[in-house]
Amino acid sequence: MVELFTSQGCNSCPPADELFGELAGRDDLVALAYHVDYWDYLGWKDAFASPENTHRQQAYAEVFGGSVYTPQIVIDGSQHVVGSERANVETAVAAMLQQEALPVGVSISSTSTSLLIRIDESNPVPEGAHVVLVYFQPEQQVKIERGQNAGRVMDYRNIVTSYQTVGMWHGEAMTIEIPKNEMKKKGGRCAVLLQQVDDQGRPGDILGAAQLRGDL
Template sequence: MRTSPARIHVSAMKLIILLLALIAPFHVQAAERPAGVVELFTSQGCSSCPPADALLAELAERDDVVALAYHVDYWDYLGWKDELATPENTARQRAYGETFDRSVYTPQAVVNGRRDIVGSHRKDVYAAIDKGSEDAAALSVDVDISSSDGSVFVDVGTAAKAAPADAHIVIVYYQPRQVVSIGGGENRGQSIDYRNIVTSFQTIGMWHGRSMRLELPKSEIMKNGGRCAVLLQTFDAEGRPGAILGAADAAESW
């Protein structure tokens, strides 16, 4: 039986569409900008932290919030060593302390790099997220994460009219979840479900207002917790962190 030229043409088009779908990068971040970035500085040795940890777990379930938990180590002397804490997390919080000109504390939540709030105060945290979505320059630059084969791609858009045109591209590696039974210190006897636990972070490039793409090996993410977020963040001349202009969260594990 002979096939008509028109049918051959339709079949060829379907094949081309299928091939394009197979070779295109797999996107793990929706195109919409997040409503807010919430960085919680917490510790297993802090009796005030479990309510904030629970609030962060709630925020981690939202598709429109990048929620990250930085465990700090300066409460370890109270009788329980936080195995999720790192000196780098503590250093980031202290740098924020210099930015806000105040002492560090736990639980401290920093929203969009602009406001610090007691991390267990639900109304204040949600209000800061809402306020951030109203700020002209807050999260005004598109950031996207995609994956193909053994690579992860970070795409950053052009500067919005109200946004600064220079920023660091910071990748934050994290472990999505770990339940810890605490055997000592102020939270002794509690079992706490921790979410989006930061394992490490680093600047992977500089952005100067124009769209750009960076490529990273997927293996780096796998060995550092399995997931990552990307923050487009300003820093001052002294290296202190400032406003976050854009963000994306790779909510899928590779």
């Protein structure tokens, strides 16, 4: 599971966005890009950014004991690297893939009327884990006209548009069914994360993840 925190207004981010595009195209990863809004003051408002994305990164920073920065890549909710440092990112991703799969099996599938999230039985974790449904746009090109990246035309991948907690998991096998007529209002595609959360609501280790192939 790879999460990129990026901004169209940050001149350090384009190399990370390009590298992330490669990761997003792989079948062995779930990769999501969260655009943050705290660089908008530099002269270009990132149309994909949201306070919710910034809040998620800030919560990670509290857990990791540092401050927010871009570009940042978080791997499996448990470690982070500078997203533009290709060698370090590739090393961290390769190390992740050499380990066993994420500890809890998660799948996501679609019928004509609903989305089905299935989570396997496994050892429970303290306080349970959140089932997080993430909506994203698979690809979009943007011409940046102002700010630090003025003149660039950028191709962005797996752009998170919103996310919500849709359930709690306590170790038992479970299925969550979500009506598709509500989801289509979001558009695009979706992924599901099974993630530990501490007593302050901050994100922790990702226990499982899956991505729906194809649009809603």
